[in-house]
Amino acid sequence: xxxxxxxxxxxxxxxxxxxxxxxxxxxxxxxxxxxxxxxxxxxxxxxxxxxxxxxxxxxxxxxxxxxxxxxxxxxxxxxxxxxxxxxxxxxxxxxxxxxxxxxxxxxxxxxxxxxxxxxxxxxxxxxxxxxxxxxxxxxxxxxxxxxxxxxxxxxxxxxxxxxxxxxxxxxxxxx
Numbered sequence: 315x316x317x318x319x320x321x322x323x324x325x326x327x328x329x330x331x332x333x334x335x336x337x338x339x340x341x342x343x344x345x346x347x348x349x350x351x352x353x354x355x356x357x358x359x360x361x362x363x364x365x366x367x368x369x370x371x372x373x374x375x376x377x378x379x380x381x382x383x384x385x386x387x388x389x390x391x392x393x394x395x396x397x398x399x400x401x402x403x404x405x406x407x408x409x410x411x412x413x414x415x416x417x418x419x420x421x422x423x424x425x426x427x428x429x430x431x432x433x434x435x436x437x438x439x440x441x442x443x444x445x446x447x448x449x450x451x452x453x454x455x456x457x458x459x460x461x462x463x464x465x466x467x468x469x470x471x472x473x474x475x476x477x478x479x480x481x482x483x484x485x486x487x488x489x
Contacts (some may be wrong), residue, residue, distance in 0.1 A: 315377050317461040320454055324373025327366060334362045353436040361444045368451030372458040396469035403459050403466070411456035418448040 341355045374380050387395060424430070425442035432438050 316457055320372035320376040320458050323454060324370050324376070327369045327373070330366050334359065334366065337362060347367050353432065354432045354438050356402075357432055357434075357438045361438065364444050365447050368447040369454065371451055372454035375455060375458040375462065392470060396466040400463060400466035400470060403462050407459045408456065408463070411452045411459060414452045415449045416455065418452070422446045422449060 337355060337358050341352070341359060344350045344352060344355065386397065392397065422442055422445045427441075427447045430441040430445075431443065
């Protein structure tokens with residue numbers, strides 16, 4: 315349920331990849347074929363990339379597709395993997411997400427209150443929109459971290475049955 319929010323967001327935001335490619339082709343074409351650059355187009359590229367990167371972190375966590383050195387982890391039994399994931403999420407991921415959310419909100423508020431836009435002539439206005447992706451993305455990641463804690467806690471602390479938790483093909487437990 316909760317984890318499915320990240321799956322939906324990831325699938326929707328993935329379409330920004332196509333938009334990023336098109337904007338980049340436009341930028342390169344303008345510069346190399348017409349000797350005309352656009353600050354707004356260049357800024358749009360990094361705005362799209364920011365949304366892609368920040369808003370899909372929870373999706374990547376939900377799909378268990380984040381970067382990990384699997385030299386030892388891949389050989390661990392299921393309960394040990396759950397313990398490593400549970401402790402790593404509890405000790406590192408959750409506090410990091412809370413810290414970023416807490417410290418980024420004033421950053422977004424300030425950009426909004428000042429109507430911050432690009433400092434460059436011809437740049438994009440409303441920089442608070444892209445800045446708001448920071449706390450939003452980390453909220454999505456925090457939600458997924460909580461789902462993962464529940465899933466891994468279920469593996470570690472349940473009694474009786476040794477059957478796997480009810481989960482769909484993406485590895486997201488029904489929490």
